[in-house]
Amino acid sequence: MNKSIIFITLLFCNSVFAQNYFTSYYDSAKTILKEKYQVIKKKRKEIKHGTYEIYYENGKLWQKGLFVNDSLDGYWIDNYIDGSINQEINYKNGSLEGITKTYDITGQILQIEPYKNNLLNGKLIIYYTNGILMEESEYNMGILNGKTISYLENGKIRAIRNFKNGIEEGEFVEYFENEKIKEKSFKVKGIYDSLFTGYYKDFKDGDVQKKCYYKNGKLNGLFTGYYPSGNIMMECNYINDNIEGQYILYFDVNDTLNLKGGIKETGLYKNDTKTGLWKSFYPNGKLHTIGNFVNNLLDGEWFIYYENDVLKQCGTFLNGTEVGAWNFYTKSGKVFYEGKFIDGKKEGTWLWYYDNGKIWKEIKYIGNSIQYPVKTYDESGKCIESFKQEEDNK
Known part of the structure; x- marks a missing residue:
C-alpha cells in the first residue's frame, strides 16, 4: 500500500514540474539565437527553472546562469560583446550572495564585492586598470563600517578614513604620492571637527603648512599658516568660515636680514572682508x-x-x-610727477619735474589717452621739444 502511494506521488510531481525548453531569436528566420532556457509549469504558470543563456547578436555569450523557481540562483557570468568576461556573480534565491567579481575587457580584475542577502557585507576591494589596488573598505550588511584605505596608482597609500554606520567618523589621514602626509583631520558625522593640520609636499616630512580648527564643519578659531622653514607665515581668526578680526602676515626668518619674522602686512577683517586701516612693511x-x-x-x-x-x-x-590728485616722489623726497585721476583714468595735465622743482615734461590726458602735443622743458623752464602723435609713433 505505501509503495503505491509513493509511485502515484512521483508521477504527479513529474507531471506538474515537467521541463520544457524555450528559445528566442533576433531574426524572423530563426538563424540568430538570442536566448534559451528551461521552464516548468507550476500552478498553470510557466517559470524559469534550470540553465539560462542569452547571446549577443554576433553569437557571443552574453549571460549564463541558473534559475530556480524563477529566481536567479548559483553562479552567473556576464560577458562583454566580444565574449570576454565582465562579471562573475553568485545568487541565492534571487539575491546576491557571496563574491561578485568585475573585470575590464582585457580580463584585469576591477572589483571584488562580498554580498549577503543582497547587501554588501565584508571587504570591498577596488583595483586600478593596471591591477594596482585602489581601495579597500569594510561593509556590514550594506553599510560602511570601519577603516577604508585608498591607494595611489603607484601603490602608495592615498588616504585612511574611518566610517561608522556609513558616515565618516574619527581621524582622517591623506598622503602625497611621495608618501608624506598631506592632511590630518577629524570628522564627526561626516564633517570636519576640531584640529585640521595640512603639510608641505616637497620638504622634509612633518613640515606643517597650516593648522586650523573646525566646529560643525566650519572653520572656527585660530588659523595659522607656516613657511616650509617652520616659521609662522600668517595668523587670523575664523568665525563660521569667515575671517574675523586681526589678520597678520609675517616675513619668513630666512627672508629677512634685519628683522627676523617681522610683520609683512596687517589689518582687520569683518565678515571675511577687509575693512579699516591696513599696513604693510619692509623686511627691515x-x-x-x-x-x-x-x-x-x-x-x-x-x-x-x-x-x-x-x-x-x-x-x-x-x-x-584712483580719484583726485596723486603725487609721486623721488627717494630724496622731491616731487617727481603729479596729476589727477577720474574713475581710475588719468585726466587733465600731468607734470614731471627736475630735482630743482622745474617742469621737465607736460602731458595732457582725456580718459587716460594722451592729448598731443607732449612738451618737454630744460631746467631753466624753456620748452625744448613739442611733439605730435605721428612723431611719437615713429
Whole structure:
C-alpha cells in the first residue's frame, strides 16, 4: 500500500514540474539565437527553472546562469560583446550572495564585492586598470563600517578614513604620492571637527603648512599658516568660515636680514572682508603702505613709502579706483610727477619735474589717452621739444 502511494506521488510531481525548453531569436528566420532556457509549469504558470543563456547578436555569450523557481540562483557570468568576461556573480534565491567579481575587457580584475542577502557585507576591494589596488573598505550588511584605505596608482597609500554606520567618523589621514602626509583631520558625522593640520609636499616630512580648527564643519578659531622653514607665515581668526578680526602676515626668518619674522602686512577683517586701516612693511620693519579698506576695496587716502621712510606716492581711492590728485616722489623726497585721476583714468595735465622743482615734461590726458602735443622743458623752464602723435609713433 505505501509503495503505491509513493509511485502515484512521483508521477504527479513529474507531471506538474515537467521541463520544457524555450528559445528566442533576433531574426524572423530563426538563424540568430538570442536566448534559451528551461521552464516548468507550476500552478498553470510557466517559470524559469534550470540553465539560462542569452547571446549577443554576433553569437557571443552574453549571460549564463541558473534559475530556480524563477529566481536567479548559483553562479552567473556576464560577458562583454566580444565574449570576454565582465562579471562573475553568485545568487541565492534571487539575491546576491557571496563574491561578485568585475573585470575590464582585457580580463584585469576591477572589483571584488562580498554580498549577503543582497547587501554588501565584508571587504570591498577596488583595483586600478593596471591591477594596482585602489581601495579597500569594510561593509556590514550594506553599510560602511570601519577603516577604508585608498591607494595611489603607484601603490602608495592615498588616504585612511574611518566610517561608522556609513558616515565618516574619527581621524582622517591623506598622503602625497611621495608618501608624506598631506592632511590630518577629524570628522564627526561626516564633517570636519576640531584640529585640521595640512603639510608641505616637497620638504622634509612633518613640515606643517597650516593648522586650523573646525566646529560643525566650519572653520572656527585660530588659523595659522607656516613657511616650509617652520616659521609662522600668517595668523587670523575664523568665525563660521569667515575671517574675523586681526589678520597678520609675517616675513619668513630666512627672508629677512634685519628683522627676523617681522610683520609683512596687517589689518582687520569683518565678515571675511577687509575693512579699516591696513599696513604693510619692509623686511627691515619700515612702513611700506598705509591706507583703508571698505568692503574689500581700497578707499580713502593711501600712502606708499620708500624703505628709507621717504614718501613715494600718495593719493585717494574710491571703491577701489584712483580719484583726485596723486603725487609721486623721488627717494630724496622731491616731487617727481603729479596729476589727477577720474574713475581710475588719468585726466587733465600731468607734470614731471627736475630735482630743482622745474617742469621737465607736460602731458595732457582725456580718459587716460594722451592729448598731443607732449612738451618737454630744460631746467631753466624753456620748452625744448613739442611733439605730435605721428612723431611719437615713429
